Amino acid sequence: MININILKPNSDNFQTYLYIGSGFIFISIFDVILRSFFNLNFSTSLPGILNFFLPLILGLVGFQMIRLEYSGNRIVDKINESVNNNTFNAGLTLLIIFLTLIATPPALNWMIFEATISGDTKEACVATKGACWTYIKVWFRRFMYGMYPNDFHWRINTAFITLIGFAFVGYFMRGKLKNYITFYYAIFYPIIAFIIINFLISGGSFGLEWVETNAWGGLSLTFIVSFFGLIFCFPLGMILALGRRSELPVIKYISIGYIEFWRGVPLITVLFMSSVMFPMFLPSDAFVDKLIRVIAAIILFEAAYVAEVIRGGLQALPRGQYDAAKSLGMGYWRMQIFVILPQALKLVIPGIANTFLALVKDTPLIFVVGLSEVVGMLQMAKTNPKWLGYAMEGYIFASILFWAICYAMSKYSQYLELKYKTER
Amino acid sequence: MSESIIQMKDVNKWFGDFQVLKDINLEVKEKQKIVVCGPSGSGKSTLIRCINRLEEHQKGQIVVDGNELSEKTKDIEKIRAEVGMVFQQFNLFPHLSILDNCTLAPIWVKKTPKKQAEELAMKQLEQVQIADQAQKFPGQLSGGQQQRAALARALCMEPKIMLFDEPTSALDPEMIKEVLDAMVNLAKGGMTMIVVTHEMGFAKEVADEVVFMDEGMIVERAKTKDFFANPKNERTKLFLSQIL
Numbered sequence: 001m002i003n004i005n006i007l008k009p010n011s012d013n014f015q016t017y018l019y020i021g022s023g024f025i026f027i028s029i030f031d032v033i034l035r036s037f038f039n040l041n042f043s044t045s046l047p048g049i050l051n052f053f054l055p056l057i058l059g060l061v062g063f064q065m066i067r068l069e070y071s072g073n074r075i076v077d078k079i080n081e082s083v084n085n086n087t088f089n090a091g092l093t094l095l096i097i098f099l100t101l102i103a104t105p106p107a108l109n110w111m112i113f114e115a116t117i118s119g120d121t122k123e124a125c126v127a128t129k130g131a132c133w134t135y136i137k138v139w140f141r142r143f144m145y146g147m148y149p150n151d152f153h154w155r156i157n158t159a160f161i162t163l164i165g166f167a168f169v170g171y172f173m174r175g176k177l178k179n180y181i182t183f184y185y186a187i188f189y190p191i192i193a194f195i196i197i198n199f200l201i202s203g204g205s206f207g208l209e210w211v212e213t214n215a216w217g218g219l220s221l222t223f224i225v226s227f228f229g230l231i232f233c234f235p236l237g238m239i240l241a242l243g244r245r246s247e248l249p250v251i252k253y254i255s256i257g258y259i260e261f262w263r264g265v266p267l268i269t270v271l272f273m274s275s276v277m278f279p280m281f282l283p284s285d286a287f288v289d290k291l292i293r294v295i296a297a298i299i300l301f302e303a304a305y306v307a308e309v310i311r312g313g314l315q316a317l318p319r320g321q322y323d324a325a326k327s328l329g330m331g332y333w334r335m336q337i338f339v340i341l342p343q344a345l346k347l348v349i350p351g352i353a354n355t356f357l358a359l360v361k362d363t364p365l366i367f368v369v370g371l372s373e374v375v376g377m378l379q380m381a382k383t384n385p386k387w388l389g390y391a392m393e394g395y396i397f398a399s400i401l402f403w404a405i406c407y408a409m410s411k412y413s414q415y416l417e418l419k420y421k422t423e424r
Numbered sequence: 425m426s427e428s429i430i431q432m433k434d435v436n437k438w439f440g441d442f443q444v445l446k447d448i449n450l451e452v453k454e455k456q457k458i459v460v461c462g463p464s465g466s467g468k469s470t471l472i473r474c475i476n477r478l479e480e481h482q483k484g485q486i487v488v489d490g491n492e493l494s495e496k497t498k499d500i501e502k503i504r505a506e507v508g509m510v511f512q513q514f515n516l517f518p519h520l521s522i523l524d525n526c527t528l529a530p531i532w533v534k535k536t537p538k539k540q541a542e543e544l545a546m547k548q549l550e551q552v553q554i555a556d557q558a559q560k561f562p563g564q565l566s567g568g569q570q571q572r573a574a575l576a577r578a579l580c581m582e583p584k585i586m587l588f589d590e591p592t593s594a595l596d597p598e599m600i601k602e603v604l605d606a607m608v609n610l611a612k613g614g615m616t617m618i619v620v621t622h623e624m625g626f627a628k629e630v631a632d633e634v635v636f637m638d639e640g641m642i643v644e645r646a647k648t649k650d651f652f653a654n655p656k657n658e659r660t661k662l663f664l665s666q667i668l
Contacts, residue, residue, distance in 0.1 A: 023523045070445070133498035152650075172463070195465035318513075318515075320511060320513050321515060321517065323478055323509075323511065323515060323517070324509075324511065324517070324574075326478060326504060327476055327478065327504055327506040327508070327509035327511075327578070327580060328474075328505070328528070328529035328533065328577070328578070329501045329502065329506075329529060329533045329534075329581060330501065330529060330532070330533055331507030334532050334533065338528055338532060340519055341529075342519050343517075343518065343519050344520065420519075
């Protein structure tokens with residue numbers, strides 16, 4: 001019998017079909033590249049609709065011709081399996097490729113080829129159609145340091161570099177010191193961080209001029225808020241998770257109450273309360289800095305989420321682990337510290353990373369109490385009368401910053417997961 | 425034989441409405457080896473888990489080495505440190521190496537210096553013939569090796585009493601022997617042992633007495649020879665005819 005469907009390959013003629021089919025696919029993609037990058041169209045002689053859909057039709061024909069199960073060619077098999085298992089999926093594949101190709105030239109034009117970065121004023125950007133990176137350049141210091149006085153930016157830089165330096169101390173702890181590594185990071189490091197930030201960035205002593213926290217801002221404030229948020233919400237969350245599983249009713253119900261309360265209220269109201277309501281309850285002569293109040297609010301809020309994530313890990317452990325630890329004579333705390341928590345925390349690294357990423361991305365909310373980190377400074381810059389109309393550049397800049405930070409954190413969590421992987 | 429190291433008097437325990445232990449009376453003397461057998465669900469495991477209070481009994485009296493177990497017992501950890509236990513599912517700590525598994529409790533519970541604890545651990549691991557696996561993690565060992573490591577871990581606390589909760593039930597047949605051999609060695613060393621098991625060969629070889637349980641009651645308790653030669657109770661006879 002003659003094969004009626006001439007587009008359908010079989011194992012005998014597959015080589016020929018593969019050449020012709022990939023030729024069709026190549027032409028269709030090449031046509032789209034010509035149209036979008038060089039504004040050339042070779043099929044204008046065809047009727048309008050046919051002209052418009054020509055690449056799609058050619059591509060579909062091409063994909064149809066190479067679709068054969070177990071063709072013997074590994075690459076073709078892979079393509080058929082993942083993107084070309086039927087006509088609909090082949091069409092989707094082509095559309096995605098085409099859309100990417102069509103969107104690339106305008107995006108590149110706007111971001112690079114037609115963009116401006118020269119000059120110091122808005123006038124430099126008036127003539128261009130592309131992005132005005134001048135705006136970012138001019139405001140860069142504000143985005144990084146907020147309203148912190150320009151002359152003192154070295155203080156922030158020094159503080160951060162010192163903190164990074166102290167963070168690496170753990171790598172050089174050898175021998176006996178190694179036993180204290182957890183103690184160092186859990187207790188000593190936060191204290192060092194607080195002292196450094198207090199003396200260097202806040203100032204007020206050692207001949208350094210005092211800078212009030214209202215002036216702090218930009219990316220450095222994002223880092224400060226996230227940093228203290230992360231290191232304190234973790235231990236608090238851990239204690240709450242243990243508390244919720246405690247057999248003592250008082251501790252158990254306090255923990256449940258705490259977690260359910262903080263998970264039930266929006267962060268934005270918590271921040272607002274911490275800055276507006278909280279001072280009213282204090283005696284009139286007591287004063288807690290706004291930034292500290294805000295960081296405390298974030299810690300209390302996120303700890304509830306961390307607690308639930310860790311509880312998930314605790315519940316995943318088999319009861320035998322508890323039995324074994326108890327039968328060896330370990331009390332509650334020894335059992336938790338040496339047997340249960342190390343295993344449970346390992347299990348919940350992805351969940352913890354998730355919560356931490358959310359915390360970092362929640363920091364812009366502190367604008368409601370008048371603190372401006374990166375996004376807050378962006379809002380300020382975009383409403384500046386001299387620089388109206390460049391919000392887009394600002395948001396793209398902030399997105400890239402946040403993406404870089406969060407991607408780094410995500411990669412680090414994956415590294416930790418791999419490092420602490422154990423076979424059961 | 426000296427006086428009883430474990431005394432259970434009219435012990436009763438319920439899980440909800442279900443009564444798992446009914447008026448259990450059991451005395452174990454020092455250096456005695458007792459095998460507990462019976463059909464599944466008869467309360468054997470619960471019985472020995474009550475001895476180190478992994479399960480709490482609701483009625484009756486349990487005295488272990490002169491200390492009564494009750495809600496008022498303050499130093500339950502101290503008693504547990506003297507009662508070693510080996511579980512059906514091994515329950516090694518998967519995040520620690522075999523050596524660390526063995527030294528964890530001696531270092532943190534008994535406050536043994538690290539070096540001394542490691543020496544003792546190596547000695548115990550040698551006894552069960554897995555000293556060469558000391559640096560590996562539990563997940564890298566076979567079931568039989570894991571169970572022997574679990575035995576070594578319990579022995580590192582230098583307990584006075586050893587409890588075994590079906591130690592060979594989760595093992596492949598060819599691995600059962602290596603674990604039983606280790607237990608036989610331990611028995612010959614004069615340890616007080618209570619073993620829940622279905623391995624009747626082991627019972628014949630080392631047990632002084634066999635306890636047969638059914639439906640939460642001790643149906644029969646006899647010297648090993650008598651137990652196998654002429655069981656008195658009908659239920660025991662039926663059980664033995666099925667298992668042997």
